[in-house]
Structure formats: structure tokens, C-alpha cells
Amino acid sequence: LSLIQFADQKQEFNKRPTKISRRSLSRSISQSSTDSYSSAASYTDSSDDETSPRDKQQKNSKGNADFCIKNIKQADFGRREIEIAEQGGKGPLCLNVYVVCLCVCLQVLMETLSALGAQCRWAACNIYSTQNEVAAALAEGGFSVFAWKGESEDDFWWCIDRCVNVEGWQPNMILDDGGDLTHWIYKKYPNMFKKIKGIVEESVTGVHRLYQLSKAGKLCVPAMNVNDSVTKQKFDNLYCCRESILDGLKRTTDVMFGGKQVVVCGYGEVGKGCCAALKAMGSIVYVTEIDPICALQACMDGFRLVKLNEVIRQVDIVITCTGNKNVVVREYMDRMKNGCIVCNMGHSNTEIDVASLRTPELTWERVRSQVDHVIWPDGKRIVLLAEGRLLNLSCSTVPTFVLSITATTQALALIELYNAPEGRYKQDVYLLPKKMDEYVASLHLPTFDAHLTELSDEQAKYLGLNKNGPFKPNYYRSAAA
């Protein structure tokens, strides 16, 4: 990265985004014709090949073999989904190298980083999240990808290691999602941190781990918590879930929402999105909460705040969005009515105690992909979706627009950590600077033909603000609790 480019980049954030930089960062959202990268699309993928990808000889059409995926022949299908992102030449940013561990479905990010000049290696953050077709297209495109759908636990760590452990390649940044990659490097290759300038982490779990490392004095590079960036939060959670809860339930069960009684466990951003959507569709929604601030918000938004046991017998649908474990336990499922649908929109797969349903007296019947009927001895059935894993990842799609917000946030965080002058960031966990958060948002406004108002000099002075932002003070702690 030349000094000139450095300078350009720094200027960038000190002025209104220029047309050029906007384009290179937000290319991914310019496509209106295919509005999402569907993880659901591939759940009809029924390739019968049972050989482990680890046991196959793999090579793309140019002879490159530094990847490990399910089936390189699926590249064409995956190609269509990402082709628009490839138009245009090299971007203005030429970072050297990263190691990254992400949902492979986030190909938007891969392409963006590549276009910005970064060299990346990729592994999956989750054994289920890879779309084989997309991985194939990326491998064919020359990316070093180590991921396939349905990896075993052992495969998972093998992939991460293949990703990290490569001769003659030294990462200078880590982009992590869940903290497993960071954990692996800490454990196996601690020396790598000498040349790493920072970690960008996007998940709740990974962020939690970083704060714990920091508290324990063990964090040896600066880390940026992008999970709590405002723009990304709103889209990943509120706006995305407001749509995906409906989509996920429809695709799996075709349930009619009108008049249905639903209990939503948790009234954070995900819960708020689910509740708003279902209320709008004519469902009667109950909420459970542990945090009194969120609880009061649920009340003011028109939802009865209950304990789960108060309504469990009467509801038609149970949705968990707490981030907690064992929120829906066997005892509750025993009392649900026939046909009750149970699903999880929170993180991981701990919220519903699915293990408790794997007992001899209950019969499981797979009625569709991602849909199981669990049958009690008296004939009662509950409808369990995605075996308690995330409904929106398993049975719905993540809109391109949301991916673009996330990718832009991550790219900016990487750039910021990489470019930051010595001393700006210490061995601690930081939030994305407010100004960059605003910048991510501003890059996405043109999609909506939205026209931002600019402050006059007089107004900026009155408010004590720079005309180009940030527009909120640092002590601003917003109201969504």
C-alpha cells in the first residue's frame, strides 16, 4: 500500500465520500436483479457423492489446487450469483494479506476485499453455512477456500488449519466470525501475532471472547468489534429478521399468520423484528424477556409480557431470539398443543433443548427438508424447524443488501485498523468509529434514492458538529436498550 494510497484513504474519511470510492465499496449493492445470495437455494442440493472432500484431488480449470471444497463442477451455478461483483478493475486499496474465517456464503465480501487489493484465504465459520456451488465458483476464480457444507467437527478444524498454515504466507490482519480462527492461531501459531496488525470480529460470541481475552490481559493486538456497529446491527438483526421470520416460516410450513398466537422469547433487535412482522400480519404476539428495559419496550409496543409457561399451552408458534440456552425445554414442549411450530432465530442452536426430544418414546418424522414432526405417544405432534438451528440461515435467504452492509463494515474496519497511525489503537477491543458507521450508511442511501440534508455552516456551529459528521456525540447511548 503506497503512501499516496494511504493519504487518499485518510482523506476519504475526512470528507463526504467521493463518487469513486463509493462505487468501489458499494458495488455489491448495485445489482437489483438478483437481490439475495440464497443459502436456502442450496438446500435442494442433493449430490450423492459421499467421498470426503479431504480425500479428493482438487484442481480448478487453471490448475490451482490450493483449496478444498465439495465439487468444483458446481462452479458454473455459483458463478451466476456472483458475477456482477466482478465487473470493474482493481480497487484503490492494496492491503497485503489477511487470514479470514467466514461464512463462505459471504462471497460479496470476498469479492470486495479482492477488488480492494487484498490477498485472502478462507475457511468456514460454521459446519453448515457453506454453499457448495459458491465455494466452487470461488475456488474456480482462484480463491483459496477450505469449506464445504456438512463438515464434521474434525473437518472444521482441519479446514481452519489448512487455511492458516501455509508456507511463505504471513497474514497481517484477521477477519473472524465466531472467534474459532483467532482461538486456533492463539493455540497453535502464537508467533503469527507478531506481524498481525489487528482482528476484526463480527459475531456476538467472538466479541465476547475478545473482551474476555482483553480483561485477562491476553489480547496481544487491537481488535475491532463490528458486531456492535449500529448500521450493521440494525440490518443483521432488526431489518433482516423482520422479513426472514415470515419467509422462513412460510417456506417450511406454509402456515397462515393471521389470527395465529405466537410467543417470541427475547425482545432484542431480532425479537423486535419478528414481533413487528407477525403483528403486522395479524398474529397475536406474546413476548418473554429477562431485561426490564426491553420488557418495558415490549409493553409500549403493544405486546403482552408473559412468562413462557403462562402461554405455552395455547400458542401456535414459539420463536426463540434470546442468545440464551435452554429457553424452550422439554417440559414446555410436553405441554405445547398439537401442531405447535417451534423455531429459533437467535444465535447458535442452544435455545431449544433439542437433545431432550431424542428419547425413545418420541417419534421423529422428517416431512420436508428442515422440517421434523416430533410425535408424542398420544399422537400429538410438534413441528420443529431446522432442528433448532437458525431458521433464517437454514430456511430463508439473506438479502444482498444486508450482506453489503456487513461487508462494507468489515472492509472499513480492516482498513481502519491497518491504516491507523501507531498508537491510535492499543491491545484492546474497540467499537467501529461512529464516523465510519455513518459512512457505511451513507454508501447505501442511493439505493433508496434517498436525499440527505446537509448542515449549513451556521447550523453546524450551533450544534457543535463537523458538517461531515460524526453527527452524534460519543456519549450518545441510544435508546433501543
Place this chain on the structure above:
Amino acid sequence: LSLIQFADQKQEFNKRPTKISRRSLSRSISQSSTDSYSSAASYTDSSDDETSPRDKQQKNSKGNADFCIKNIKQADFGRREIEIAEQGGKGPLCLNVYVVCLCVCLQVLMETLSALGAQCRWAACNIYSTQNEVAAALAEGGFSVFAWKGESEDDFWWCIDRCVNVEGWQPNMILDDGGDLTHWIYKKYPNMFKKIKGIVEESVTGVHRLYQLSKAGKLCVPAMNVNDSVTKQKFDNLYCCRESILDGLKRTTDVMFGGKQVVVCGYGEVGKGCCAALKAMGSIVYVTEIDPICALQACMDGFRLVKLNEVIRQVDIVITCTGNKNVVVREYMDRMKNGCIVCNMGHSNTEIDVASLRTPELTWERVRSQVDHVIWPDGKRIVLLAEGRLLNLSCSTVPTFVLSITATTQALALIELYNAPEGRYKQDVYLLPKKMDEYVASLHLPTFDAHLTELSDEQAKYLGLNKNGPFKPNYYRSAAA
């Protein structure tokens, strides 16, 4: 049908529905575990068998050959979807025979009528609407079904004729959907009408034809317009479309609704449902209308009333719900922006002038089932769904609950016409009596654990009503314009 049963039936409508009768009529909605009969499900059906069903020898496992469908082997799959409807013994009604022409997807109705004691023969009302699996299951169950998905025009009339023209079988009722069956009998077998006691018709088009026959003095039996029954209308249109517009758009395009600009053409019940759903999801919705009463309602509901040309350049999605023809013509499509999605929620396939897109300078690209990109010479693409046919039938599902409302309404209309004393109905078109409309609704309330209030004697007297309804006067003309 014995006199005793007659009497029972008549009493039925003079008192609150008894538990028994409710059960037999509403069995179909007792199932909460599979909440819809998916017409979309079968769009992944890719059987390669190219032989015409008309050219095959067909026989079910009991040796019955009086049917013609795609593939009797699919019966098992279809079986699951309808099995719940089969529990329970013979119903209280033993009508003799009908000839019917319906979406074969309405197996709920078939089972209900059969359970009520009717003998029926079935053909499809539409060359696309049959689900082969369900048809197979019905044929296997002994029903005389003549229908498959993707019939040619010629097949269509051949099926109707096979359905109607059978030795030793005399229909006494017609249950029609679109009027084609009625038309065929008028044209080919006019003598059949001598023994037919009435026609029940459920479509806008079919009803329109009946009123025209009536006006021309050519209607030779009483007909009942169930399309305009209040309960059925609300569910078929408002409630169903409120959900299926979101579902249909998501399954085909994965579009994110938030912030999108949408124009909905037509603000009848279908348009109202679409608008309400999209507004709730954060879209900005414009409405076009020809009827000033509906237009004023759109205004009061918070939608800008525009002419299509005023917004065509800026919108992301165009939805037609007018029942009219050529609402979206080539001229408008030429001016749409890149990536604009175009679809139809109204009836038939006339609203979007799809023919005008089949010109040499435009390229069509099929990107998914039901999704075409139409590409202009300058690279602009519009996304056309279901080739302009009904989005909700092609790309979404019809919830069981809605089918149950429809089936119950049709069954009651058949019973009423069949049982009516001489002279109650003349050779004219009638609306379903208000009391029966209310009865259909009351049968579906228990699903929602809804508790109806009963009038006291004093209150009934004050209102001048019978305690059991009807609860609205005949001159009641309701407010949805």
C-alpha cells in the same frame, strides 16, 4: 337423501351449529401440522415422462380405471397431504351426484363432499393448476379425476368431456370454477339441464358469464354466486394475498422489502392486502385506481394515488391486481428502471401485456423456475414473474385454512340449492344467503380459540334480530366499496 336428513339439515341452519355438524364440515381445518396444500411444492416436480396421459393405460391399485392423470405412482406422496381429511365416517349428507370442474388442488373439497355422501367426477379448471401427486392420490382413492399439470387446450376440453360424458351417470348439480364446464354442457349436452337442480360458481369470470346468461334469459337453472360471499371473499382475497404477496416475491426473487418503492395497480380486496403487507414491511407504496371510492380509501389508508406513468420510472416493484387487461403495457415496461420486478396478483394473465415482450430486440433469460429476466438492448433487465400469470398460484401456497373456507362455502351452497323447497330459487343468479355466510365463518372460529358473544333475548328484541342470525339486514351493503 332421506326426508329425515332433509329435516336435520334444515334444522341445522335454524340453530347454532351442533358439534357434530361442525366437525363433519370443518374437519379439514382441524389439522395444524400441515398448514397448506402447496401448489408451489410441485414446481420442483421434474418427471421426465413425456407420454401424454391420454395415451396411457391407467388403473389404480383396486383396478378402477375411470380417471386420467399424470402418474398414479405419485399417489403416496399426495396421500400424506390429504390423509387427515379422511378420518371419520360418512357424513350426514347423501346427495347423489355432481359434475364438478375445479382446481384439482382443492382436494379438501373433494374429500369433504365425498364424506358428505356426494358422488363426484372431477376435471381441472385450468391447464396449470393440477398437482399431479394429489391427482394421483385421489385417483388411487377411487375418485374419477381427469386432470394433469400442463394440459394442452385440447387436453383441457377432452378432460371436461370425459368428466361429463359418461354412460349411466346423471349429474344433478354443477360445481364450476370459471364457467367452462357449464359452457361445455350448454353447448354439447343441453338436455342434461333437465335434471340439474343448480349451478354453484366460484370465480369472477364464471359469475360474470352467469349474469350474462341470466340477462339474456338463457339461464335454465338456479345458480349461486359464491364468489361474492363475504367470508370467502375476505379470505380468498384480502387475507390470503396479504401473505402470499410477500411469500411469492421472496420465493422467486428474495427481494428485501424495506425501503423499496412499489406500485400496486388496483385497490380492491387483493390490492388492499398487498398494500397493507408491503407497507408493514417498510416499502413505500403507490396505488392506481379507476374507481373513486376505492381511490379515496387508498388515500385514507396512507397511499399516494397516482397514475402509473407518474411513478413507473422510479419503482422497484410493479404489482397488478385489477382484473383488467393491459394494465402494464410495453410502453411502461420500456420506461421501468433496471431490475424492476413485475408481477400479477389479479385474475387470469391479461394484466401484464407479456406478448408485447416477445419481440426480437428483447432477450429472455430464465433465471429460476417462474422467474424470467427480460433484457433490453442497452442491458436493462426487468424481472418478470410467472410470465404474468397469478403469482400467488404459481409461486406461493394457498393455506389450508383458506381452502377450508372456500370448500365449506361451496358445500353449503350445493346443499342449499339441492335442498331448497320448490320455488325458493328461480332461473336466476343468487348470492349465498347471509345466514350461511355467517355459518361458514362460525365453523372456523374455534381454530382461533375465539369466543363469540350471544345476544340476550332482550338485546335480540331491541335489535330486531333472531338470536342465531342473520346478524345483518339484507340491505346491508358493506363499506369496502
Place this chain on the structure above:
Amino acid sequence: LSLIQFADQKQEFNKRPTKISRRSLSRSISQSSTDSYSSAASYTDSSDDETSPRDKQQKNSKGNADFCIKNIKQADFGRREIEIAEQGGKGPLCLNVYVVCLCVCLQVLMETLSALGAQCRWAACNIYSTQNEVAAALAEGGFSVFAWKGESEDDFWWCIDRCVNVEGWQPNMILDDGGDLTHWIYKKYPNMFKKIKGIVEESVTGVHRLYQLSKAGKLCVPAMNVNDSVTKQKFDNLYCCRESILDGLKRTTDVMFGGKQVVVCGYGEVGKGCCAALKAMGSIVYVTEIDPICALQACMDGFRLVKLNEVIRQVDIVITCTGNKNVVVREYMDRMKNGCIVCNMGHSNTEIDVASLRTPELTWERVRSQVDHVIWPDGKRIVLLAEGRLLNLSCSTVPTFVLSITATTQALALIELYNAPEGRYKQDVYLLPKKMDEYVASLHLPTFDAHLTELSDEQAKYLGLNKNGPFKPNYYRSAAA
């Protein structure tokens, strides 16, 4: 009315409304600066004058004495509210004379009819509804008005008689609201009907009476039921109540809606409006219904359908909108919680059994105008609004826009009955012709800058419609049940 004018008028309804006629009919809505005629405004009117208006000598500034009101000195205040309606010259319609019995608050109508050339005499339809200031302004303007706020029962009939019984004046039309005027003429001056061409009636009660007269064969002139005109219905009930329920509750109790539990009795148009508004403000709303069709709608709109006794202990607010009597009886009020607010949005004052609260063990405390605390021996209070009379008439305002819809509907009905060729209307009760209903709506669209789409010739033919409407067939019975 000359023949030429007749002809003009008839042509009017056969074509799109011309600019000129629109203006004369819709002048009343052209005013955006004062958006309502507030009946609430005058509830601070505390004139101490205790003399009965019947005992005063009254004369306006021009010497005219043919009126009887509270205080002619209030004319100036009332003047402002109506002055805009007076601009412009005589209208195109020169009907001779009517006798009318209406809420005097409907001065919009008075001015409109007068501008159209009608001679009218006015009495109140209700002992509470007169605004004295407006009555004063009208009397000062030369109108023969017999009405004041707080008439006794005896005053009420005296006023009607003064209005009707005047030497040398023969009405040819009756415009009634509640049927009391019609009843009085039937009883006292039956001969008047010889020259009366028709009755226009706008209330539920009055319409009910007319249908009973008709059934009994006693209706001696044609009558038009404008209460059931679609446009008027929607505005009087749904749209008006959606706003006035919030306004009425706030002005009287300043209650915060968020999180409150509310039960709404009745889910007709009024109930629908109340429920929608309160749900949007974050209240939790329960509904009671007797009609299964409306009940099912409540379910699909997301409201729990209950019997009143199931929720009476827990709700914060009880609202009646049934049109029935004794919906909220003492037994229920005994079980309400402390501070529960009780009010009526239905018609008349029968829904809450207020009489049952006038017992020695309960204490009444007037805490504000229109607000009583009724106190139980244990200290529990319920908050009774407007003594159970209509909340929206007593404690809120009726927007000009709604008055304009009503006035236009009534004026068109009068014109239609007056102008109808011999034989079009018999001695029966009629609904306003659909085309006129549409015309009323179309006159009010410009307020919203709403642009109606016009049918092409080809489309009109396809739909079998006249390009100028009516746009719905006669058998159209809409879906709001």
C-alpha cells in the same frame, strides 16, 4: 327548478363531473385552514343565562324573527367557522323547499343546500348536539333555525313543530336524521306527504324505522337510505372513529395508550377504526362480537376474540361500538379494576347501563367536563365518559372533511329523489345509486392531490363497464360484512 337545469343535472351524472359542478358541491372542503367544526369547542361554553330560549324575544340584525336559538350574540364566533362556505354565488340547483331535522353542527350542509338554491327550515336531531354559536350565526344569516344545546324533551318536540308548522310554507322534501321529524309529520300533519317527493334519512335508527314502515306498507313516499352509502359509511365510521377515539380519550383523560389493555365491544366499522388506532398506539386490544363474520375478521386482524366477562377484570379501557343495548352492565362494572375508563362510540346512549350506576352506594364525582368518577364503597373508581353518550360527539370533533362527505351525499340524494322521472322510485326504501356514491368520492379526491386512472375504451369493453362508472356491478356485496 327549470327544465334546463333538470337536464343539466341529469347530464351531470352521465359524464365525468365537470369542474363547475365539483366546485359548487365541494366548496366546503376547500378550506384547509380550519379543518373541523368542533362540537367540543363549545363544551367550555358556560353562559349563565338560565332563561329558556322559548321565552325570549329573538330577532337577528336584519329583523328576522323566524328562529329560536340560545343567544344571537354568539353569531360572531360562529361566523368565523362557517365563513368560507359562504363565498361564491348561487349554485346550479334551485330546489324549492325542504323541511330538515339535523345536527345543527352540520352547518356545512346548510350552506351547501342554500347555495344550491334550496329553502330550508332546521331543527336539531338531538337535544345535545347543537352548538349555540353556530346556531346563532345561522340565524343571523337568515336561516330559520330552531335548536339549542340542552333542550328538554318537550323543547325538542316544540322545536320540531315550529320548524314544520309554518303558514304558507309547503315542504317538498324531508331530510331527516333519526326519524323523529318524519315520525312527527306522520303523526300530526299526514297531509303534508301529498306534496312531498321523498325522504332522505341518514341514521341507522331512522333507516330502520323506514324499513319497518315500508314492510308494514305505510311508507307513502320514496325514501333514500344514505346511511348505507359506501363513501359516507367509511368516513362516518371507520375513518372518523379511527381518529376520534384517540382524541376523545386524550381530551378527557390524558390516558397514555402504550401498553394499555383495551376491550372493544363490536367489530363493525366503528369498532374496526377504534381497534386499528389503539393497536397502532401500542395498546393490547381484545374484541367482542356477536356476528361470526365480523368475529373472524377480528381474528385475522390480530385481535383476540373474547367474551366480555373473560377480560373485564384486567382491562384499562372499555369501549362500546355495538349499536346494541346493555352491553356493559352493572355486573361488569362491579368487576372492573380501579381506574378503568368506560366509554361509548356506538350510537345513542344505550350501550352502557348508566342507570344502574345511579344507586345510593355509589358516589359520583365530576372531575372535568364530560368526566365522572363513579366510586364504589371500597374506594374503587371507574372513569365514565360523557355519561355513556357518544364520546366522539361529546368530547371530540368531527372533521370538516367528514362533514363534507356527508353533506354531499345528502345533497345528491335530495337532488336524485327530487329530479327522478316519474316511476323511477316507488314507495320503498332505496340505497343511493352506486354511481352517485362514486361521484361523492370523486369530488373529494382533489384534496389529496389524488390522480384517478381512466379506463381505455378497450379496457371498458373488456370489463363490460361504462368508462364513467359505476365501476362495480349491482350484485357487488362487499367484504366488510
Place this chain on the structure above:
Amino acid sequence: LSLIQFADQKQEFNKRPTKISRRSLSRSISQSSTDSYSSAASYTDSSDDETSPRDKQQKNSKGNADFCIKNIKQADFGRREIEIAEQGGKGPLCLNVYVVCLCVCLQVLMETLSALGAQCRWAACNIYSTQNEVAAALAEGGFSVFAWKGESEDDFWWCIDRCVNVEGWQPNMILDDGGDLTHWIYKKYPNMFKKIKGIVEESVTGVHRLYQLSKAGKLCVPAMNVNDSVTKQKFDNLYCCRESILDGLKRTTDVMFGGKQVVVCGYGEVGKGCCAALKAMGSIVYVTEIDPICALQACMDGFRLVKLNEVIRQVDIVITCTGNKNVVVREYMDRMKNGCIVCNMGHSNTEIDVASLRTPELTWERVRSQVDHVIWPDGKRIVLLAEGRLLNLSCSTVPTFVLSITATTQALALIELYNAPEGRYKQDVYLLPKKMDEYVASLHLPTFDAHLTELSDEQAKYLGLNKNGPFKPNYYRSAAA
């Protein structure tokens, strides 16, 4: 304050609130029968006494003369409004003395603090905000109050000085609203700070001033910013404004919301509340913003983001909620259409450039209390509400519930600062600790019969949380931007 009480108090916050402490803090919300303290109520107060309160001899019925208010005779009226708060004995907290400067309308807080054992002296924070009746009741109750409605600038500072400057009385805490009191003490009595343990400030402006003092190194005691406490923020802004925008507009203009075009300037919490309410009432809402994050939220919530000049000609209502100055300037008002309503929901009175309307060519006409018509030479009128001051304070009411949230937050902040062990707080500005924020919320849940879920030990451990909260990490920066 004894050590025991200290200890009790500290324990309090380490466990679930006990019933007793809840009661003493939240007594104010136990009253359901009068749900607000209406500042609007007193705007009909037209006492003609023109003598300045400063020139009157004042004494309450017990002979106490240490106050200065408008009219002690109004005490009875004010009494009713606050009497419920007086029940019960002394509270558990015996702080010594404060000097306070607040809206006198916040009598809830006064009573609460007094019940907790604090000695307070009160002045107004604003020359308009005092309700004379309430001030009278408080003076009669023995409070030292120096405030009346309509103070001059000079009166304002005189009152503050009387409040502060009293022999033999030493404050140990400051509770400020706007920072004027703090400013005055800094300027006139800097030595007082030696014994002051802290400042609690609740306004945006006051907080801004404190941060500036802190930055300049001049803050000499700890200060707590309660304005940014989450619970208080949500209620003061989002929930309160969602209701008061409708109430304020109705009471002043009786405008009908359905179909109206509205532009809301600013999409912070206040703007969000206004937009949500108006959208729900059927208005078409446009939004202006300077902050791209808020702008993107507006898009996703379904509002078109515009610049003011793009819609100024077409809108019916303009609402400012920016906290900025000169948002609506003369140039825009020149282009508004006839009858356009202009009002301010943001803070202070700077958003609308009212001064620019005081020019000779424009005529002002006062049509109601708080409503002016400003008339252009061509006859165009705009309707200006409350002369550009806060609509919700001037023309609506603040619900008791919101006051209780605020008062509880302030009381807890005072207690925390007072009780904090040496060294916990330095000479800086602090946010209310999350745990106390949650405590405020939890005290208000019983009003809604809301049932909070408690974490199991296992779950608390999994989440790394204390079972009693705080439930969100410190780095939690929520998503409303």
C-alpha cells in the same frame, strides 16, 4: 442519612427490588384514575391579576412565606392532581438538602423526593412551564417554590436567586434541567460547590454544557447525565411523542390525519415517534435527516427521505424534531401551500424561524389559544402552532407515567451520586449506571401486569451475567443510532 440506611440502599441495588422500595419509588404511578398532569389544562387559566408575584405578600395557610408564586388560592385545584402522591409516610431515604431547578409541573418528583426525606427548594427551568395551580398547591404544602407562568427574563433569574440564596441553608446536591441553575451558582456562588456532592442534569442542553465544562477542566463535582438514560429517553421521546403529536395537532387544529401529506424534519427518537403515529393514522410521511444512519432507518421504516425543498409545496403539515436551528426558514414558508400547518416537536423554539414571519407584509391572526394564522398578501395562510415553541408542552399533556419514569430516574441518580463511596465518581460527566436504568424500568412493569422472566443459575452462567442484572454489557451500544 444513617449508615444503616446507606447499607439498605446499597443492598437494594444488589438484589431484585423489594416490594417496599418499589412502592416508595413508584407510588406516583399507582394512580390510574388521573393519568396525566396536564400542562394544557392550565392554558385556559385566564386569571386577570396583573400584579407581579414579586410584588405580593405571600403566605400559605400555615403562615409559611418562603415561596413566590402566582396565586396561593389556586391550591385546591392543584391539590387534587397531586393528592395520591402524598399518601404514605416518610420514605427510606433521608438526604439532607438539594437546590433544584425544574419544570414546576414535575410535582411528582417533588413529592417523591420529599417522601424520600429530601429537603428541596424549587425554581422553574423555563418561563412558560409552570402551572400556577400546582405551584400553589405545593406552596400550600410547605414547599419553597419560586415560579409562575409567564415570568420575564428578569423574573426568571430572580427566582433562581431566591431559590439558591437563603441564609442557613447549604445544598449538597443539584438537580438541574437546562443548566441555568448550575450556571448561576458557578457565576454567583462558586463556594457552594465545596459541599455539593454532585449534579444531576436531565436536558440535552444542560448535558451539553456539562460536557463542555468537563472538557475545559472546569467541572468541579461529578455530574450525572440522566438525559441519556435509556428508559427515560424512550419515554420522553419515542413513546411520549408518538401520542402527543396526534394530541397536540388535534387539540389545536382538529385536522384529520388520513391522507394528509406530512414532512417530519429529523428522525431521532422524537421524529420516529411522530412518523410512526402519523403513518398509522393514514398520513403520507416524508422525512428529512442529516445523519446517514438515521436516514437509512427512515428508509427501512418506509418513509421517503427527501430534502425539505423537494416537498415543501405539497405538504399539509410540517413538523420539526431536529434540535437544530432554522430548519424551517422564511423561504420555505413562502412556498408552503395555503393552510399548511407548521409546528415544532424538537427542543427549544429555534427550529422554525418565527422571527422571519414578523414582517409588515404578513398579517398575524390569533384564531385560538396557541394557534396563529399568518397571512400572506395574496391571502395564503399558514397555521403556526405555539409560536414555534414545543407543541407537546404547549398544546398537549405529559402522561403521569412518563413523569414517573423521569422522576424515578432523577431520584435514583441523586441517590447514587450522594451515596457513592469516595472515588467512584470523579469530576466528570457520567451516564446513569445500566443497572439503575434497568431498575427504573422494572419499577414500572407492574402497571402493565407484565411478568419478567428470571434467569436460571445455569443460564446466567452461560451468559456470563449476574441474575439480577445488568443484562447488557457496558460496550452495548444500541441500534437506534
